[in-house]
Amino acid sequence: MKLVFEKSVPQRRAIRIDDSDVPTTININSDFLRETSAELPELSELDVIRHFTALSRMNFGVDTNFYPLGSCTMKYNPKVAERIASYPGFAHLHPLLPQLRMGGMLTQGALQVIYEMDIFLREITGMAGFTMQPMAGAHGELTGIMIMAAYHRSKGNKKTTVLVPDSAHGTNPASAAIAGYKVVQVPSDDNGVMDVNAVKKMVNDEVAGLMLTCPNTLGLFNPHIKEICDLIHSVDGLAYYDGANLNAIVGKARPGDFGFDIVHLNLHKTFATPHGGGGPGSGPVGVKENLVDFLPVSIVIKRDDGTYALEYDRPKSIGYIAPFYGNFAIVLRAYVYILMLGKEGLKEVAENAVLNANYIRAKLCRHYKVAFDRVCKHECVLSPSDEMLENGVHAIDVAKALIDMGFHPPTVYFPTIVKEAMMIEPTETESKETIDAFIEAMIEIAEIAKTKPEKLRESPKTTPVSRPDETAAAKNLDIAFLE
Ligand SMILES: *Cc1c(COP(=O)(O)O)cnc(C)c1O
Numbered sequence: 001m002k003l004v005f006e007k008s009v010p011q012r013r014a015i016r017i018d019d020s021d022v023p024t025t026i027n028i029n030s031d032f033l034r035e036t037s038a039e040l041p042e043l044s045e046l047d048v049i050r051h052f053t054a055l056s057r058m059n060f061g062v063d064t065n066f067y068p069l070g071s072c073t074m075k076y077n078p079k080v081a082e083r084i085a086s087y088p089g090f091a092h093l094h095p096l097l098p099q100l101r102m103g104g105m106l107t108q109g110a111l112q113v114i115y116e117m118d119i120f121l122r123e124i125t126g127m128a129g130f131t132m133q134p135m136a137g138a139h140g141e142l143t144g145i146m147i148m149a150a151y152h153r154s155k156g157n158k159k160t161t162v163l164v165p166d167s168a169h170g171t172n173p174a175s176a177a178i179a180g181y182k183v184v185q186v187p188s189d190d191n192g193v194m195d196v197n198a199v200k201k202m203v204n205d206e207v208a209g210l211m212l213t214c215p216n217t218l219g220l221f222n223p224h225i226k227e228i229c230d231l232i233h234s235v236d237g238l239a240y241y242d243g244a245n246l247n248a249i250v251g252k253a254r255p256g257d258f259g260f261d262i263v264h265l266n267l268h269k270t271f272a273t274p275h276g277g278g279g280p281g282s283g284p285v286g287v288k289e290n291l292v293d294f295l296p297v298s299i300v301i302k303r304d305d306g307t308y309a310l311e312y313d314r315p316k317s318i319g320y321i322a323p324f325y326g327n328f329a330i331v332l333r334a335y336v337y338i339l340m341l342g343k344e345g346l347k348e349v350a351e352n353a354v355l356n357a358n359y360i361r362a363k364l365c366r367h368y369k370v371a372f373d374r375v376c377k378h379e380c381v382l383s384p385s386d387e388m389l390e391n392g393v394h395a396i397d398v399a400k401a402l403i404d405m406g407f408h409p410p411t412v413y414f415p416t417i418v419k420e421a422m423m424i425e426p427t428e429t430e431s432k433e434t435i436d437a438f439i440e441a442m443i444e445i446a447e448i449a450k451t452k453p454e455k456l457r458e459s460p461k462t463t464p465v466s467r468p469d470e471t472a473a474a475k476n477l478d479i480a481f482l483e
Pocket of ligand 1: 136137169171213242244
């Protein structure tokens with residue numbers, strides 16, 4: 001059977017081309033041929049532009065509104081980083097280009113970025129070497145735990161468990177479990193941080209290591225962090241630092257100095273670069289000197305002649321964890337961000353992020369319950385007051401009402417150890433005016449909860465889709481997209 005190209009493109013919209021050289025018949029096995037013609041959209045450029053412009057206006061993002069989504073560090077992404085990431089010399093690189101000779105002219109710059117990023121991140125974290133390959137924080141966690149497992153294998157250690165705090169991000173226990181470890185949960189103490197006395201009781205020869213973010217998901221710094229790392233080391237375990245909250249301490253303190261052996265960073269959180277809705281991300285993993293040999297292949301090295309190259313000859317490596325070099329464009333944006341801010345600028349990031357979070361906590365503590373009412377780091381966790389709850393107003397209602405007032409809701413119902421949690425992370429990039437407007441909206445919601453609580457349960461009213469039945473939607477994803 002022969003496929004005959006139809007020449008029935010509407011002349012009104014089609015651009016006439018000289019198709020005299022185009023063959024009109026080709027032989028394709030009839031099994032592969034469709035029986036009816038494809039319903040391809042026939043649209044003018046204007047229709048397409050209007051469609052996508054309308055879609056882009058439905059977008060809610062950091063460039064349009066305040067986005068205090070706790071633990072996600074949704075900071076503003078400077079456009080200069082976007083600009084440089086779109087330079088053709090970077091954006092058009094193909095990962096299979098050769099590193100040296102002819103192709104080297106094209107790839108040496110990119111390799112230099114990865115090489116120097118490694119140096120920056122070592123300095124920022126106190127680690128001895130990094131891989132840029134992991135595609136996100138969770139991917140970094142898995143890479144890190146695989147390195148932990150490789151370490152124990154190399155020493156003949158028979159270890160079975162990984163300790164994780166009860167306030168942990170869900171990816172921590174998931175990563176440890178995927179790597180084959182049993183996850184043991186460590187309780188928090190009365191101050192909302194990992195209980196050092198519980199760790200004392202729980203460390204034994206079975207313990208391969210610990211996973212911890214510090215400050216934790218309550219925005220609280222653990223004053224016993226060094227002691228906890230020492231306890232883990234006392235049984236030849238390794239301490240893993242989940243760097244998602246690095247924004248709170250970047251430039252001020254280093255996880256390597258606390259005693260951590262392995263860290264991942266979320267470049268898409270701490271070092272700007274746009275993210276949300278699942279990507280794009282980059283989760284470099286750094287390790288102390290004794291673990292460098294286990295890092296994934298490949299690593300960028302600098303040769304004696306000053307050229308950069310990818311090194312694959314790493315016999316102890318855990319192997320490949322991603323194709324090519326990770327999300328290079330995200331690494332590049334973070335590289336620009338770090339160079340732009342410099343050492344002093346990075347310190348100010350942490351200082352202002354912490355100041356903004358405490359400003360919100362101090363202003364809202366009379367209207368909402370504060371889980372642990374003391375100085376926090378980059379985020380604070382609030383809950384509706386008892387009066388609000390008695391009136392049937394829950395964290396989800398506050399979140400939905402905020403949408404109607406032009407704010408992205410905070411992270412809600414996480415961390416799970418706080419009932420009705422609303423985790424608010426303003427970041428350092430917001431102005432006092434924006435933060436004040438958010439505070440005012442939160443106070444207004446608390447007031448409405450006293451007088452007209454039913455109004456809050458009807459939110460959101462300004463979105464194309466109204467509030468779905470949350471329980472039903474969790475069980476049946478189609479419901480979430482009705483209307
Ligand atoms: C975001 C986050 C992660 C996971 O990082 P991804 O880049 O989203 O995979 C892990 N831990 C904490 C505390 C986080 O906030």
